[in-house]
Amino acid sequence: MSIEARDVTKKFGEFTALQGVDLVVRAGELVALLGPSGSGKTTLLRIIAGLEFPDAGHVLFDGKDISDRSARERNVGFVFQHYALFRHMTVSENIAFGLTVRPRKLRPSKEQIRARVHELLKLVQLEDHAVRHPSQLSGGQRQRVALARALAVEPKIMLLDEPFGSLDAKVRIELRRWLRRLHDEIHITTVFVTHDQEEALEVSDRVVVMNEGRIEQAGSPEEVYHHPASAFVYDFLGNVNLFRGRTEGERPGAGESASSLLGDAKQDIVYVRPHALAIDREPQEGSHYRATIRRINLAGPLAKIEAIAEWGDPVYVEISQERFQELQLKKGDEVFLRPRDTKVFSSAGRR
Amino acid sequence: MKRTVSLGSRSVPMAVARTQLEPVLVRRLLIAVALLFLGLFILLPLGIVFASAFRLGAGAYLNAFLDPDTLSAIRLTLLTAAIAVPLNMIFGIAASWAIAKFQFLGKSLLITLIDLPFSVSPVVSGLVYVLVFGLQGLLGPWLADREIKIIFAMPGIVLATIFVTFPFVARELIPLMQSQGNDEEEAALTLGASGWQTFWRVTLPNMKWGLLYGVILCNARAMGEFGAVSVVSGHIRGLTNTMPLHIEILYNEYQYVAAFAVASLLALLALVTLAARSLVEWKSKQHLADVRLTHKEALEI
Numbered sequence: 001m002s003i004e005a006r007d008v009t010k011k012f013g014e015f016t017a018l019q020g021v022d023l024v025v026r027a028g029e030l031v032a033l034l035g036p037s038g039s040g041k042t043t044l045l046r047i048i049a050g051l052e053f054p055d056a057g058h059v060l061f062d063g064k065d066i067s068d069r070s071a072r073e074r075n076v077g078f079v080f081q082h083y084a085l086f087r088h089m090t091v092s093e094n095i096a097f098g099l100t101v102r103p104r105k106l107r108p109s110k111e112q113i114r115a116r117v118h119e120l121l122k123l124v125q126l127e128d129h130a131v132r133h134p135s136q137l138s139g140g141q142r143q144r145v146a147l148a149r150a151l152a153v154e155p156k157i158m159l160l161d162e163p164f165g166s167l168d169a170k171v172r173i174e175l176r177r178w179l180r181r182l183h184d185e186i187h188i189t190t191v192f193v194t195h196d197q198e199e200a201l202e203v204s205d206r207v208v209v210m211n212e213g214r215i216e217q218a219g220s221p222e223e224v225y226h227h228p229a230s231a232f233v234y235d236f237l238g239n240v241n242l243f244r245g246r247t248e249g250e251r252p253g254a255g256e257s258a259s260s261l262l263g264d265a266k267q268d269i270v271y272v273r274p275h276a277l278a279i280d281r282e283p284q285e286g287s288h289y290r291a292t293i294r295r296i297n298l299a300g301p302l303a304k305i306e307a308i309a310e311w312g313d314p315v316y317v318e319i320s321q322e323r324f325q326e327l328q329l330k331k332g333d334e335v336f337l338r339p340r341d342t343k344v345f346s347s348a349g350r351r
Numbered sequence: 352m353k354r355t356v357s358l359g360s361r362s363v364p365m366a367v368a369r370t371q372l373e374p375v376l377v378r379r380l381l382i383a384v385a386l387l388f389l390g391l392f393i394l395l396p397l398g399i400v401f402a403s404a405f406r407l408g409a410g411a412y413l414n415a416f417l418d419p420d421t422l423s424a425i426r427l428t429l430l431t432a433a434i435a436v437p438l439n440m441i442f443g444i445a446a447s448w449a450i451a452k453f454q455f456l457g458k459s460l461l462i463t464l465i466d467l468p469f470s471v472s473p474v475v476s477g478l479v480y481v482l483v484f485g486l487q488g489l490l491g492p493w494l495a496d497r498e499i500k501i502i503f504a505m506p507g508i509v510l511a512t513i514f515v516t517f518p519f520v521a522r523e524l525i526p527l528m529q530s531q532g533n534d535e536e537e538a539a540l541t542l543g544a545s546g547w548q549t550f551w552r553v554t555l556p557n558m559k560w561g562l563l564y565g566v567i568l569c570n571a572r573a574m575g576e577f578g579a580v581s582v583v584s585g586h587i588r589g590l591t592n593t594m595p596l597h598i599e600i601l602y603n604e605y606q607y608v609a610a611f612a613v614a615s616l617l618a619l620l621a622l623v624t625l626a627a628r629s630l631v632e633w634k635s636k637q638h639l640a641d642v643r644l645t646h647k648e649a650l651e652i
Contacts, residue, residue, distance in 0.1 A: 049541060050541075051537055051540070051541070070540070071537070071540045071541045072540050072541070072543055072544070072545070074541075075543075076541060077541070078537075078538065078541040080534050080537070080538060082534060083534075084534035084535050084537065084538040085535075085538075086535055086538070086539075086552075086553055086556075087535070087557065088556045088557060097539070097542055097544070097552075098542035098543055098544075101539070101542065101543055101544040101545070101548045101552070102543060146538075149538075149542065150541070150542070152542075153542055153543060
């Protein structure tokens with residue numbers, strides 16, 4: 001089932017959570033709503049679910065306006081950030097809940113419910129925990145119960161609010177890969193909210209980047225990562241160094257090399273990712289500038305170097321361990337930094 | 352403290368002795384004061400209630416309950432509690448639900464008003480009812496025309512009891528419901544449950560221990576209320592005397608055994624309440640521990 005939000009606006013008192021947001025999610029897609037806290041992503045998700053109602057705008061499922069329908073009537077599976085499992089019920093009872101509250105005529109028989117619960121327990125790999133209570137489960141297990149509970153009512157749409165936000169790093173990665181595989185299996189239209197760019201880029205078919213109640217950019221992970229529509233998107237999707245600099249030519253497009261970077265000029269802001277900076281002992285062709293190495297971190301696949309640029313700002317550089325060995329860098333060394341790939345956004349923040 | 356500590360090893364043993372000795376002294380003193388206080392002001396009177404009630408033997412004790420006026424007072428007290436407690440339970444659930452789960456205008460006013468009976472002397476609350484419903488009161492003439500008796504009759508007693516006891520359930524539930532939040536109700540809603548189903552299957556089970564605790568406290572106070580009821584009852588023997596009022600009358604008439612026999616029932620109620628309360632507290636602590644656990648984990652990141 002496809003989802004469409006048209007010109008949705010929502011205010012909480014003085015605070016504007018969403019400003020005229022348009023969003024289209026195609027049937028069977030797995031879409032990530034990505035943004036910092038306060039960007040309106042959770043509000044948008046809750047409006048799609050019918051847990052909040054917009055001040056203006058419409059929500060359509062499969063082209064049909066369902067703005068007036070309550071959450072109860074939308075047949076949407078919702079997974080809450082803090083699981084929201086029914087704490088006085090066992091895992092099985094939690095999963096069965098959505099089926100047992102159906103009107104008598106639509107309610108499956110006890111055997112059917114039991115069979116469905118068993119099937120879902122198998123799907124989320126919790127068959128041995130059927131009679132436990134939520135308080136006896138780990139965070140990852142709870143989240144899987146919450147997923148199974150939402151899936152039990154066979155929703156046409158799955159909405160997940162920061163589904164992995166409360167889990168520790170390792171479980172988080174495991175669970176999000178599992179979610180991706182699950183989606184590939186059941187192909188249910190899914191929208192999830194996250195503030196973790198890595199999560200959004202890895203799991204989703206399409207990423208919708210939000211900021212201050214607006215959508216900054218929507219596109220495939222590759223698209224938003226390599227062709228960011230705005231400085232915000234570029235900045236949010238990874239670590240980045242900001243240089244204020246004078247750029248040659250009239251207005252260099254994104255991806256074009258900015259030449260003659262100067263720390264004190266003010267016209268443009270040049271963005272360079274840490275891995276797009278090269279380090280040399282000697283000055284090379286093209287633009288470069290001096291820096292002094294302040295900190296070196298060799299834990300991990302890349303050597304992470306923090307240097308102080310000649311005008312005093314810290315600059316973060318990532319180079320391969322091999323290159324690091326080659327250069328024999330030490331703290332306090334004076335080096336030359338050469339940007340290999342830059343993005344230039346005008347001072348207004350948008351290209 | 353020992354004064355014969357040799358100079359060489361003085362600093363260490365003295366320090367140890369001090370830190371150990373003084374708290375022991377302080378601790379014992381505090382315990383002694385607390386126990387003495389408890390014994391003198393609570394256990395002794397409680398013992399005297401039962402001792403006095405049984406002073407002339409079990410026969411005289413049981414005889415006291417054969418008096419029709421006494422039986423009528425017990426009946427009236429039970430009836431009053433049977434009306435006031437369920438009403439306050441419903442009110443308490445409604446008020447705490449509204450306060451914990453919704454934002455609305457006048458919410459803080461409602462919270463303040465719920466506490467009003469705690470801050471007002473019960474006698475004053477009784478008087479207010481007299482001023483409203485009494486013969487010379489605001490609605491007095493209108494009620495008199497229709498021969499509806501509220502003051503100096505059972506309705507007045509029930510009203511005064513409801514007023515005095517209405518904070519108990521709400522006060523117990525508000526913090527509990529606030530700490531539990533809205534998530535589970537929202538989850539139930541998205542799973543297709545109706546409001547009614549959500550209440551019976553999610554909200555009520557989550558608050559049952561707090562609710563029981565509030566109801567027990569509310570009941571104890573409803574049966575034991577003296578001041579407010581005293582003002583509106585009129586002390587008509589066999590008709591408008593509740594147990595506490597009847598005890599006073601018996602006592603003033605020097606019927607000590609009878610007075611203490613009835614008093615022993617109220618004392619017994621208090622003991623049962625305490626026991627029930629401990630049980631409920633223990634149960635809800637387990638429950639709350641679960642809540643805190645999930646909350647803590649939720650906050651860890």
